Amino acid sequence: MINVLTENLDDFAAGLWVTTRLVAGSFVVALVLGTLVAALRVADTRTLRRLGTVYVEIFRNVPLLVLLFIAFPGVLRGGVEISPWTAGIIALGVYTSAYVAEVLRSGVAAVSAGQLEAGLSLGLTRLAVLRRIVLPQAFRTVIGPLGSITIAMVKNSAIVGASIVALPDILKEARIVNSNTFQTTEAFFWAAVCYLLITVTVTVVFRGLETRYAIRR
Amino acid sequence: MQHHTRHRWGAVLAALTLAVGASACGEDEEKAGGGTASTPPAESSAPAEKFPADTTMGKIQKKGEITIGVKYDVPPFGFKNTSTGEIEGFDIDFGKAVADALGVKPKYIEAISDNRIPFITEGTADLILSTMTINEERVMEINFTDPYFIAKGRILQKKGGDVGGVEDLAGKRVCTALGSTYEETLKKEAPKAELRLVDTYSECLELVQNGGVDAVSTDDVILTGMIIQDDSLELVKGEELTVEPYGGGLKKGDEAFTEFLNGVLDKYKSDGRWKAAYEKWLGQYTGEDAEPPTETLEDVVPKS
Numbered sequence: 388m389i390n391v392l393t394e395n396l397d398d399f400a401a402g403l404w405v406t407t408r409l410v411a412g413s414f415v416v417a418l419v420l421g422t423l424v425a426a427l428r429v430a431d432t433r434t435l436r437r438l439g440t441v442y443v444e445i446f447r448n449v450p451l452l453v454l455l456f457i458a459f460p461g462v463l464r465g466g467v468e469i470s471p472w473t474a475g476i477i478a479l480g481v482y483t484s485a486y487v488a489e490v491l492r493s494g495v496a497a498v499s500a501g502q503l504e505a506g507l508s509l510g511l512t513r514l515a516v517l518r519r520i521v522l523p524q525a526f527r528t529v530i531g532p533l534g535s536i537t538i539a540m541v542k543n544s545a546i547v548g549a550s551i552v553a554l555p556d557i558l559k560e561a562r563i564v565n566s567n568t569f570q571t572t573e574a575f576f577w578a579a580v581c582y583l584l585i586t587v588t589v590t591v592v593f594r595g596l597e598t599r600y601a602i603r604r
Numbered sequence: 605m606q607h608h609t610r611h612r613w614g615a616v617l618a619a620l621t622l623a624v625g626a627s628a629c630g631e632d633e634e635k636a637g638g639g640t641a642s643t644p645p646a647e648s649s650a651p652a653e654k655f656p657a658d659t660t661m662g663k664i665q666k667k668g669e670i671t672i673g674v675k676y677d678v679p680p681f682g683f684k685n686t687s688t689g690e691i692e693g694f695d696i697d698f699g700k701a702v703a704d705a706l707g708v709k710p711k712y713i714e715a716i717s718d719n720r721i722p723f724i725t726e727g728t729a730d731l732i733l734s735t736m737t738i739n740e741e742r743v744m745e746i747n748f749t750d751p752y753f754i755a756k757g758r759i760l761q762k763k764g765g766d767v768g769g770v771e772d773l774a775g776k777r778v779c780t781a782l783g784s785t786y787e788e789t790l791k792k793e794a795p796k797a798e799l800r801l802v803d804t805y806s807e808c809l810e811l812v813q814n815g816g817v818d819a820v821s822t823d824d825v826i827l828t829g830m831i832i833q834d835d836s837l838e839l840v841k842g843e844e845l846t847v848e849p850y851g852g853g854l855k856k857g858d859e860a861f862t863e864f865l866n867g868v869l870d871k872y873k874s875d876g877r878w879k880a881a882y883e884k885w886l887g888q889y890t891g892e893d894a895e896p897p898t899e900t901l902e903d904v905v906p907k908s
Binding site for chain 2: 459460463464468471549551553555559562563565566567569571
């Protein structure tokens with residue numbers, strides 16, 4: 388059991404590093420886009436709210452694997468040079484951002500309307516109220532759900548490697564080890580351990596954030 | 605016949621490039637008999653020999669069908685004819701010969717490079733005919749028949765590309781299938797190449813066509829299948845990377861079934877069916893003649 392890990396340690400380490408970079412990049416994309424889209428969804432113009440809804444419904448309802456096939460070969464065929472890294476990070480980030488936007492919207496809804504009115508009557512613009520008063524509280528309300536989304540994203544990253552984007556991530560390296568050693572159970576056991584290393588770290592970080600910043604309602 | 609096959613290649617191209625116009629090739633009228641019926645000159649269906657119930661052959665006869673793992677996206681060895689929905693190719697013709705010899709129906713399932721051996725070890729398939737190279741590591745896991753085809757490892761690129769040989773692959777993006785022998789060959793022969801390991805060769809074709817990779821490396825016959833579909837691609841000339849003898853794969857230690865399959869293969873090679881299949885799937889495109897391989901398993905992987 389352990390020898391499959393020790394003899395292929397560099398493969399697993401390389402895969403762990405690729406997955407870590409992939410999810411880190413996607414997390415940033417998801418958070419930035421998710422916040423913007425959440426802002427759209429609570430905007431005071433109907434067109435903007437619609438736009439946000441369309442975004443969320445499209446990316447939440449199309450399978451990630453299909454998105455990846457559009458984001459990589461589709462874009463390449465359109466004549467745009469795109470690296471597997473860019474394609475993978477954008478696809479996974481955009482997909483996850485739809486969930487982030489949904490969760491943030493619920494967080495925004497939890498902030499009482501009185502605060503918005505108070506901010507506006509103090510002469511702040513609606514955007515400023517959102518950015519300085521509402522969103523910070525919304526984030527603090529939804530730390531828990533954001534953690535779950537991040538964990539789901541780490542697991543979804545395996546789809547990126549298995550797709551035509553073919554990044555040499557944890558799962559791909561495990562499959563390479565498997566095809567070289569035929570030690571199927573062992574190879575995938577250690578892949579699971581690698582994923583756990585990331586997801587447990589994410590869990591611990593989010594739990595820390597939660598105890599420190601969460602607003603209990 | 606030639607005409608129809610051309611149409612079929614058109615259909616394969618359509619499928620692989622995910623185009624929707626595949627129905628344009630609808631005038632294929634030889635659907636009767638399941639698309640693979642045109643295996644000339646087949647012996648008139650003499651009743652198959654009855655095997656004892658405790659042998660693999662007997663068990664297959666009792667089931668009435670043999671499950672064969674083949675490629676679904678590797679013309680001309682195993683691919684889906686989009687106008688009939690049937691699986692066709694060189695591997696499929698040999699699979700049919702095996703089924704005929706047992707007097708059962710062949711049932712084809714898709715076996716990609718990475719899951720071929722698990723299919724055998726877990727019993728999902730009775731036999732694998734999936735452009736599978738016989739090599740020493742695999743012989744430890746499964747039994748092989750004698751080679752039924754000898755392929756050569758080559759490189760494919762877009763016409764006018766600057767790869768002249770394996771030494772030029774350094775720094776280039778090269779696609780091959782995960783779990784294929786080329787994974788290791790390329791790591792050894794072109795350690796500086798950026799490997800892109802995908803599940804199926806149709807993904808490699810997609811990537812080389814639209815510039816996602818610079819080259820594809822695998823067996824010459826698989827690459828020829830890609831060139832037949834897209835003549836903007838070419839094989840890199842020069843010496844072959846490797847020699848890849850294809851064998852049928854079956855459960856480790858099942859010597860009786862191995863012996864039976866080798867018997868079927870010998871007959872298939874000697875009565876003209878092998879050459880007919882070669883001409884049908886390869887010869888007419890490459891313009892080359894070929895003789896059935898004479899090597900045995902022992903020649904390819906000497907027993908230590």
